[in-house]
Amino acid sequence: MQKMNGHRIFWFSICLLLMTMLAACSANESVEKKETQQNGDSGYDKVVVHNMGHTVTYTEPPKRAVALNQHATEIMLALGLQDSMVGTAYLDDQILPKYQDAYKKVPVLAKEYPSKEVFLAAEPDFAYAGWKSAFTEKSLGTVQELEESGIKTYVQESSNKTGPTLEDVNNDIENIGRIFHVEAKATEVINQMKKEIEDTTKQIGTVEKPLNVFVYDSGEDKPFTAANNYLTHLIKMAGGKNIFDDIPKGWADVSWEEVVNRNPDVIVIIDYGDTTVKQKQELLLSKTELADVPAIKNKRFIILPLSAGAEGIRAPLALKTLAEGLYPDKFN
Structure with missing residues (x-):
């Protein structure tokens, strides 16, 4: 009988230990989930982007973005990011009609590249350029200078390489989607582009x-x-x-x-x-x-x-x- 009681006590202790461990794991998961949510309202994970030889880490989506060329602006609008924008610049012609209403919500900083004073007055935390000419000492400042001022940057990779393809453009759209935590919308935009392109090539x-x-x-x-x-x-x-x-x-x-x-x-x-x-x-x-x-x-x-x-x-x-x-x- 004493041996039997000893076994029961042993197994009871094991069960108690397991329950304690499970409770601790559950508590840790809750803390991790809470920390992730605090890192961004929708659970934004750290995003690391390699762009034009620079590595940029994001711990939350930019909230005050400036798009510095028309194709950068239209990508932002296509992803529904107008509420995260505090400025656009350097339009070549008219914004696509389907994005006109969204575009009107965003201040136009300049006909071409804005001056440093106008750019900084918008208090951006992110600058997205179609061409690398935007980020030089003579224009808005170098990537390093802007980062030291708290402004992260992205340059359209596909616009600054020889022989780019549609896949390169898609990669840029995906990167912007990741940075702003709108990956699903980026995928939707890319898939719609692919469908329309496929329709045309079939007709050709x-x-x-x-x-x-x-x-x-x-x-x-x-x-x-x-x-x-x-x-x-x-x-x-x-x-x-x-x-x-x-x-x-x-x-x-x-x-x-x-x-x-x-x-x-x-x-x-x-x-x-x-x-x-x-x-x-x-x-x-x-x-x-x-x-x-x-x-x-x-x-x-x-x-x-x-x-x-x-x-x-x-x-x-x-x-x-x-x-x-x-x-x-x-x-x-």
């Missing part, structure tokens, strides 16, 4: 011989053109071939003689700035050396806003514009 179908495309940005004595950049990627998807895709950088000055030698079938005119599309067309048509180029003889021009050619959410729109211009019969 198989292209046996891609049309030669010359992208005219600007320049009278020498044309400034797209080389191995994002627009070249979109042109290829649309069934064309950028005649200067062999130049190993994003944009380049070339010669009119070389344009003639490469014999474009179609010319894409980039619409932006003070020079109108009509003025650009008149210049191209007045160049006697271009008279026998198929694109000029047939007056085959595609007008593409600069914003559509930037690495942002306009990829489906840009692709469809290019495809309809290259192969109008497939879209009638």
